[in-house]
Amino acid sequence: MKLSARNILAGKIIEVKKGATTAHVRIAVGDAVITSSITNEAVDELGLKAGMSASAVIKSSDVMIAVD
């Protein structure tokens, strides 16, 4: 599958924290850590857990820019 999303950042999952319906998954990408908020169902279906290789996928229209 190829995606239109311009940002697919490969890394490794370092934490999966499930809530009542929403989970937070943290992925180490290079020197950065990216936090993702997804459904518990997605965590279960993909079998996400710490140590797995995974990518953060972000649509360009969801990326803002900040400058000092």
Added chain:
Amino acid sequence: MKLSARNILAGKIIEVKKGATTAHVRIAVGDAVITSSITNEAVDELGLKAGMSASAVIKSSDVMIAVD
């Protein structure tokens, strides 16, 4: 200013391409390049141009996860 957004990735702008109303800004962050789609007005107001230090800012609920 401090932001609730969990993902603020510092890097350097490598390209700014303005369209009729929407601009695409590409930022090198570590080994990755992140594409952002923002308004032309934001580009002008922040004076964004290639070579500037800038950060990509992404809300956690806009980050998906992909696995092979």
Added chain:
Amino acid sequence: MKLSARNILAGKIIEVKKGATTAHVRIAVGDAVITSSITNEAVDELGLKAGMSASAVIKSSDVMIAVD
């Protein structure tokens, strides 16, 4: 590649309209037509054109509900 996005709706592209930087792609999914706004770059990289099979991918947190 498997995605955390809960909504992957298979259909057929019926129109691709590129603007200066942003393109609109319309996909027929069952009896519905779904409009997607993505970058021109994504259209070029994926070679999107009318008649192709493609899916609309939508994160659950981007879906609202309306009732009469």
Added chain:
Amino acid sequence: MKLSARNILAGKIIEVKKGATTAHVRIAVGDAVITSSITNEAVDELGLKAGMSASAVIKSSDVMIAVD
């Protein structure tokens, strides 16, 4: 009320699952099932429950495209 959102997909609610603050609502639309993540407050205010007619509303800029 008329909305700028291009994607308003009529269907029937098949499941409402409330969490601590965030609810997941699933709507059958044609042969597809669409998952929506919204606030518990919205579920209560609209009185959402399985069996109700409802529409999934999605802004075009939140729709990605995938191809095989």
Added chain:
Amino acid sequence: MKLSARNILAGKIIEVKKGATTAHVRIAVGDAVITSSITNEAVDELGLKAGMSASAVIKSSDVMIAVD
């Protein structure tokens, strides 16, 4: 039609600027001006123009918080 979106801010359109595919619409809401980026098609279908009453509609998961 009732919407799950928690933020429906009534105001008056003060500017509509169409691009090649994407339009920017500015709405005065109280003392604030809110900028919206939508499709040209939505502008045409709703007949949006300066002076019209309109509301800005925003899903809660798209609202960040900033503090000094």
Added chain:
Amino acid sequence: MKLSARNILAGKIIEVKKGATTAHVRIAVGDAVITSSITNEAVDELGLKAGMSASAVIKSSDVMIAVD
């Protein structure tokens, strides 16, 4: 820090409700109340609580328009 987001609405926090992983923060902005759904971690890191001055930050591409 300056942001590309076009909508930064200054107000005062009137309620913070934390869930299992996701919090809802309500901000009074002029005569309106804006609801934001963010991570519990952001609430803790920014020390958000009722009575604080804060701004709602919204990217233009996340703002829809409604008309009667």
